[in-house]
Amino acid sequence: MTDLRDLYQEVILDHNKSPHNYREMPDATRLALGNNPLCGDKLKLYVRIEGDRIADVAFQGSGCAISKASASIMTDSVKGKSLAEAETLYGKFHDLLTGPPDVKADGAGLGKLAVFSGVREFPARVKCATLAWHTLETILKGQEAIASTE
Amino acid sequence: MSAVTKAAPEAHASAYDVERVRAEFPILSRSVYGKPLVYLDNANTTQKPRVVIDAVRRYYEEENANIHRGTHWLSEKATEAYEGGREKVARFLGATSPKEIVFTRGTTEAINLVAAGFAREYLQAGDEILITGLEHHSNIVPWQLACERTGAKLVVVPITDEGEVPVDEFEKRLTPRTKLAAVSHVSNALGTVNPVKTFIALAHARKVPVLVDGAQAAPHLPLDVVDLGCDFYAISGHKMYGPTGIGALYGTEAWLEKLPPYQGGGDMISSVTFEKTTYNVLPWKFEAGTANIAGGIGFGVAADWLSGVGLAAVAAHEHDLLVYGTRKLSAIPGLTIVGRAKEKAAVISFVLENVHPHDIGTILDREGIAIRTGHHCAQPVMDRFGLPATARASFGLYNTRAEVDALAAAVEKVREVFG
Numbered sequence: 238m239t240d241l242r243d244l245y246q247e248v249i250l251d252h253n254k255s256p257h258n259y260r261e262m263p264d265a266t267r268l269a270l271g272n273n274p275l276c277g278d279k280l281k282l283y284v285r286i287e288g289d290r291i292a293d294v295a296f297q298g299s300g301c302a303i304s305k306a307s308a309s310i311m312t313d314s315v316k317g318k319s320l321a322e323a324e325t326l327y328g329k330f331h332d333l334l335t336g337p338p339d340v341k342a343d344g345a346g347l348g349k350l351a352v353f354s355g356v357r358e359f360p361a362r363v364k365c366a367t368l369a370w371h372t373l374e375t376i377l378k379g380q381e382a383i384a385s386t387e
Numbered sequence: 388m389s390a391v392t393k394a395a396p397e398a399h400a401s402a403y404d405v406e407r408v409r410a411e412f413p414i415l416s417r418s419v420y421g422k423p424l425v426y427l428d429n430a431n432t433t434q435k436p437r438v439v440i441d442a443v444r445r446y447y448e449e450e451n452a453n454i455h456r457g458t459h460w461l462s463e464k465a466t467e468a469y470e471g472g473r474e475k476v477a478r479f480l481g482a483t484s485p486k487e488i489v490f491t492r493g494t495t496e497a498i499n500l501v502a503a504g505f506a507r508e509y510l511q512a513g514d515e516i517l518i519t520g521l522e523h524h525s526n527i528v529p530w531q532l533a534c535e536r537t538g539a540k541l542v543v544v545p546i547t548d549e550g551e552v553p554v555d556e557f558e559k560r561l562t563p564r565t566k567l568a569a570v571s572h573v574s575n576a577l578g579t580v581n582p583v584k585t586f587i588a589l590a591h592a593r594k595v596p597v598l599v600d601g602a603q604a605a606p607h608l609p610l611d612v613v614d615l616g617c618d619f620y621a622i623s624g625h626k627m628y629g630p631t632g633i634g635a636l637y638g639t640e641a642w643l644e645k646l647p648p649y650q651g652g653g654d655m656i657s658s659v660t661f662e663k664t665t666y667n668v669l670p671w672k673f674e675a676g677t678a679n680i681a682g683g684i685g686f687g688v689a690a691d692w693l694s695g696v697g698l699a700a701v702a703a704h705e706h707d708l709l710v711y712g713t714r715k716l717s718a719i720p721g722l723t724i725v726g727r728a729k730e731k732a733a734v735i736s737f738v739l740e741n742v743h744p745h746d747i748g749t750i751l752d753r754e755g756i757a758i759r760t761g762h763h764c765a766q767p768v769m770d771r772f773g774l775p776a777t778a779r780a781s782f783g784l785y786n787t788r789a790e791v792d793a794l795a796a797a798v799e800k801v802r803e804v805f806g
């Protein structure tokens with residue numbers, strides 16, 4: 238069970254049960270849909286961008302504990318950040334998840350996102366942890382706007 | 388079908404020596420994450436008995452050559468073995484002749500073959516293809532493609548809360564415009580056994596041909612395509628303890644003669660000039676290019692082996708696991724079984740309150756238990772129940788009550804992790 242506890246850390250289970258920023262956002266300037274067909278996870282991500290800052294971010298959807306907790310903690314982590322900072326954070330997070338499973342990740346500079354360090358031992362779950370970030374990425378890259386997704 | 392549920396399970400189960408069957412599967416003695424493998428993903432694919440593995444190896448080691456083309460000894464041997472596989476599959480299904488067995492990559496290709504032929508020769512705008520709400524994507528999408536090409540319409544028989552297809556709902560949707568009905572014999576997502584014989588009789592009364600997707604039926608219940616009366620029956624070798632990449636389409640000789648070829652190439656022709664090509668006779672008209680020879684040989688061996696074990700006994704054994712598993716899992720607080728048809732194969736699809744199926748799958752995996760989680764290539768079934776996914780334990784002839792116990796204990800562990 239030890240490696241299962243690495244994956245399902247208390248913080249992750251808490252966010253799964255009561256996700257942060259789980260709401261609709263009527264004044265969002267961008268919206269993107271994330272979809273993981275393998276497990277049926279669906280995610281709707283709302284972002285309000287002011288200048289080059291993420292002024293507000295929220296999500297809705299259904300998914301496994303990992304994808305829901307990841308979306309929840311992501312929204313906490315990128316709120317108030319500049320687009321470039323969010324981009325950098327995603328890079329670091331991605332490295333955390335895909336590093337070699339036998340090397341313990343240090344999670345430096347990731348703050349609360351470091352709780353996902355156990356995911357690298359479960360390659361089948363990496364996609365769950367990155368779904369929210371992939372969805373955010375389409376917004377950061379300006380590929381999706383409300384008009385084009387709905 | 389009735390053998391699945393009507394046989395006296397306890398009596399059969401005791402006569403059936405599951406340990407002897409298990410001993411024939413090398414993979415079942417391995418462990419996963421230090422735990423004995425409990426393989427409950429049989430609706431996805433089954434494990435292979437030693438005889439099948441040996442037959443495939445023996446072909447490559449002793450008889451490998453291309454078929455139908457060589458004048459040399461090896462080619463004759465290979466052709467004999469491959470065509471022998473076809474005869475075995477024909478016998479397994481109760482077909483009248485091996486001519487009625489077209490080897491395909493699997494059920495998916497078998498259905499595509501019929502759908503493409505129908506689109507080319509028999510469908511027009513306004514025609515209807517009738518399917519059920521239980522179908523696997525492979526018995527939906529080929530018909531959608533055929534409809535797109537021709538302007539025909541896909542009509543779907545809705546399913547009940549139990550996951551059954553009511554006969555009257557099916558009958559109601561047979562209209563003068565219905566050109567073909569395509570129904571699954573057994574649902575992979577819920578385990579429902581459809582009353583296909585009744586469906587076929589109703590359709591035939593209106594001169595509507597019927598294709599049966601038998602991917603999930605062939606490994607689990609006694610079959611006789613002539614008794615069923617179907618026009619087409621599609622199966623996959625890998626779900627019947629045979630190799631991957633091989634399956635079969637059974638079609639009545641009359642229908643196979645009428646359908647146009649599926650792919651063009653070598654082997655499917657009898658003569659080719661730039662002006663005109665004449666097609667080969669059945670069943671080779673539908674088999675273009677070098678076949679999956681090892682697969683055809685292995686498939687035949689698997690079909691014979693399965694018949695040898697005896698499908699009535701297999702059905703009874705699996706029914707015992709279904710009853711036992713349903714009882715064990717139903718006792719777990721917060722667990723709901725999806726699909727409660729009266730006639731059911733040994734498939735238990737379930738959801739757990741406040742836990743996503745994917746998380747169930749991961750935790751079970753670490754206990755050495757392989758199940759499938761997700762939509763099971765049957766998204767419309769999931770939508771019907773308002774679920775993004777389920778966890779699914781599907782049983783095979785080598786599973787045991789002890790493995791059901793292991794499953795139930797592991798699900799309890801999931802509840803522990805998720806508090």
Ligand SMILES: Cc1ncc(COP(=O)(O)O)c(C=O)c1O
Pocket residue numbers: 430431492493494495496523525526571573574575600602603623634764
């Ligand atoms: C009911 C049903 N039909 C069709 C298929 C497709 O079979 P294959 O992937 O072997 O072509 C499956 C396999 O999952 C199935 O369960």
